Amino acid sequence: MSSSDTVAAAAVDETDTARNVLEVEGLTRRFGGLVAVNEVTFSVQQGTILGLIGPNGAGKSTLFSMVAGEQQPSEGVIRFDGRVVTGWSAHQAAAAGVGRTFQLMRVFGSMTVMENLVTAAHLRHRGTRAARRVAEQVCEELGLADIAYHQADSLTAASKKRLEMGRALATEPKLLLLDEVLSGLTPTEAHEATEIVRGINNRGVTIVMVEHVMEVVMSLCRHLVVLDFGQKIFEGTPDVAVHDEAVLEAYLGS
Amino acid sequence: MATMEDQTSAPVGVATAPARAPFPYRRMFLLAAVAVLLVAYPSLFPSGFAQNVGVNALTFAVAATGWNLLGGFTGQVSFGHAVFFGAGMYTTALFVMNGMSPWLSMLPAAVIAAGFGLLIGLPCFRLRGHYFSIATIAVGEIALTVAIDRSWVGGSEGLTLPLLDESLWNLQFSLRDLTQYYYVILGIFAVVTLVSFLFVRGKAGRYVRAIRDDDRAAAAIGVPVRRYKLIAVALSGAITAWAGSFQVMHALFVDPPSALDLAVSIQIALIAVFGGAGSLWGPLLGGWSIIFIQSYTSVHWASPGRPIDLLIYGALITVIAVVEPSGLVGLLRRARRFVNRRFSVRGTATPATPVTVVGDGS
Numbered sequence: 001m002s003s004s005d006t007v008a009a010a011a012v013d014e015t016d017t018a019r020n021v022l023e024v025e026g027l028t029r030r031f032g033g034l035v036a037v038n039e040v041t042f043s044v045q046q047g048t049i050l051g052l053i054g055p056n057g058a059g060k061s062t063l064f065s066m067v068a069g070e071q072q073p074s075e076g077v078i079r080f081d082g083r084v085v086t087g088w089s090a091h092q093a094a095a096a097g098v099g100r101t102f103q104l105m106r107v108f109g110s111m112t113v114m115e116n117l118v119t120a121a122h123l124r125h126r127g128t129r130a131a132r133r134v135a136e137q138v139c140e141e142l143g144l145a146d147i148a149y150h151q152a153d154s155l156t157a158a159s160k161k162r163l164e165m166g167r168a169l170a171t172e173p174k175l176l177l178l179d180e181v182l183s184g185l186t187p188t189e190a191h192e193a194t195e196i197v198r199g200i201n202n203r204g205v206t207i208v209m210v211e212h213v214m215e216v217v218m219s220l221c222r223h224l225v226v227l228d229f230g231q232k233i234f235e236g237t238p239d240v241a242v243h244d245e246a247v248l249e250a251y252l253g254s
Numbered sequence: 255m256a257t258m259e260d261q262t263s264a265p266v267g268v269a270t271a272p273a274r275a276p277f278p279y280r281r282m283f284l285l286a287a288v289a290v291l292l293v294a295y296p297s298l299f300p301s302g303f304a305q306n307v308g309v310n311a312l313t314f315a316v317a318a319t320g321w322n323l324l325g326g327f328t329g330q331v332s333f334g335h336a337v338f339f340g341a342g343m344y345t346t347a348l349f350v351m352n353g354m355s356p357w358l359s360m361l362p363a364a365v366i367a368a369g370f371g372l373l374i375g376l377p378c379f380r381l382r383g384h385y386f387s388i389a390t391i392a393v394g395e396i397a398l399t400v401a402i403d404r405s406w407v408g409g410s411e412g413l414t415l416p417l418l419d420e421s422l423w424n425l426q427f428s429l430r431d432l433t434q435y436y437y438v439i440l441g442i443f444a445v446v447t448l449v450s451f452l453f454v455r456g457k458a459g460r461y462v463r464a465i466r467d468d469d470r471a472a473a474a475i476g477v478p479v480r481r482y483k484l485i486a487v488a489l490s491g492a493i494t495a496w497a498g499s500f501q502v503m504h505a506l507f508v509d510p511p512s513a514l515d516l517a518v519s520i521q522i523a524l525i526a527v528f529g530g531a532g533s534l535w536g537p538l539l540g541g542w543s544i545i546f547i548q549s550y551t552s553v554h555w556a557s558p559g560r561p562i563d564l565l566i567y568g569a570l571i572t573v574i575a576v577v578e579p580s581g582l583v584g585l586l587r588r589a590r591r592f593v594n595r596r597f598s599v600r601g602t603a604t605p606a607t608p609v610t611v612v613g614d615g616s
Contacts, residue, residue: 068474069473070470070473070474089473090470090473090474091473091476091477091478091479094473094474094475094476095476099474099475100474102470102471102474106468106470106471106474107467107468107471108463108464108467108468108471108472109467109468110463110466110467110532111460111463111464111467115460118460119460119461119463119464119475120475120476122457122460122461123475123476126457127457128455128456128457131457167471167475168474168475170475171475171476
């Protein structure tokens with residue numbers, strides 16, 4: 001199934017390099033004297049999964065927030081789908097096709113799971129019926145059907161994380177930003193979630209994921225960007241990363 | 255597609271959930287019953303006291319319906335709705351004093367109030383939560399001061415409306431029998447409740463509830479948060495203004511304290527919250543109960559300072575805050591759940607069958 005997607009994607013490409021959905025250039029964010037993100041540059045190819053890793057406080061979430069339009073960069077350029085979008089707002093980012101989850105779950109607590117999804121689906125579908133159809137599809141795909149009419153507040157952490165992914169998916173994004181959707185889950189839940197992420201990617205959605213669980217990163221991502229103290233210290237494949245001295249130092253200390 | 259099908263069967267194998275919410279027969283029945291009661295009320299309770307309670311309850315139910323759109327559904331708690339109520343009272347008063355029908359003033363009153371709403375919202379929506387609420391108190395106080403100061407709205411003496419021929423067009427009837435006033439305000443209440451219903455049930459309603467639950471998450475799914483807050487405050491103001499328009503025709507008088515005092519704002523908010531913020535039934539329930547308590551205590555336990563009803567207010571607010579934050583509607587829902595469990599009336603009536611639910615708050 002993924003082969004047809006890849007063929008289609010390759011056919012669209014006219015240049016020799018694959019098309020980049022997201023390009024980040026010299027992105028910097030300062031909070032007073034603190035530089036949370038320092039001149040970070042990388043790009044994400046259409047249809048891939050990029051892993052964004054680094055120790056706590058490395059600036060991963062700040063980087064996410066800037067791409068998702070929640071925070072404005074101090075310097076640098078963000079290009080989405082070939083268009084410069086630096087400094088856009090969160091709802092503009094969503095409308096352009098950036099879906100995201102939050103590290104600390106932010107479901108719409110007073111609504112049911114289904115209502116959460118329908119609300120998100122309204123981004124591309126004005127009418128309730130059409131939005132509902134999308135929501136039902138997402139429900140099936142993410143295995144949320146049996147809790148569809150439960151109130152979101154009452155869900156377990158694992159279900160909330162799944163709902164967050166579903167809600168982002170219901171906006172029909174081109175790029176999905178996943179902020180630690182696998183941490184804090186039991187091994188079984190984590191395995192299920194990994195398969196869900198893979199399934200979403202197989203449909204052609206490009207993914208950038210912040211993650212701590214290395215096994216997952218190794219199995220899902222073909223490309224890694226490692227941040228430490230706001231700076232990019234590594235970019236490349238996971239198997240090279242685990243032997244890279246700078247990466248080891250950042251994680252294990254010198 | 256193999257991986258995706260795995261996903262659907264992967265989670266715990268529980269009985270399949272209903273594909274869609276069942277048709278709300280019970281709700282339709284309830285709606286019809288309440289409508290019949292409201293229409294029959296003047297015949298059932300013809301006393302002057304009961305008529306007064308009815309007219310005032312519905313007037314404030316209309317005002318609270320406006321408040322509820324912003325405070326209940328959108329989660330922006332306002333203590334400045336007297337501004338909109340007052341805008342309605344003054345606009346209609348000025349129209350009638352210039353020889354026009356009060357009905358013609360309803361549209362401009364709504365537009366002016368919506369405009370005030372936008373003016374208030376533009377700066378105040380920069381604030382969140384309690385800070386927004388405090389800012390709305392300040393706005394109300396400003397409006398009060400300005401109205402006292404400006405002579406073209408009558409200054410501190412207010413405006414007295416001329417007595418006209420009794421007719422529906424003039425919205426003046428015999429004050430000895432309030433039945434006609436009652437049906438006019440009942441009609442207005444029906445209209446604004448329908449408007450609220452239409453607003454709340456679709457995309458706009460879901461968007462404002464998303465903002466109430468979590469505005470950052472709302473923005474992340476593409477909700478233009480600021481725009482929807484402004485839409486909510488404009489519509490909210492317009493509806494509350496209609497309550498003011500009617501109020502001034504019933505009282506035939508408006509002055510700054512009766513239109514713009516903080517007490518008016520609190521009354522409107524209290525009625526919505528007591529009845530049930532974020533529920534379309536809330537303002538109706540709150541309006542009848544609060545106005546009844548207020549009228550009853552002021553008639554039967556009247557004293558110069560009228561402290562009794564204030565005492566009761568305070569007690570009510572405390573009880574609501576501690577026992578049931580979703581007001582009378584919440585209490586009734588709880589009672590229904592209890593009855594359902596006890597007598598297992600349609601065992602699956604409550605959608606949240608506790609399969610993985612840890613605690614549903616009861």
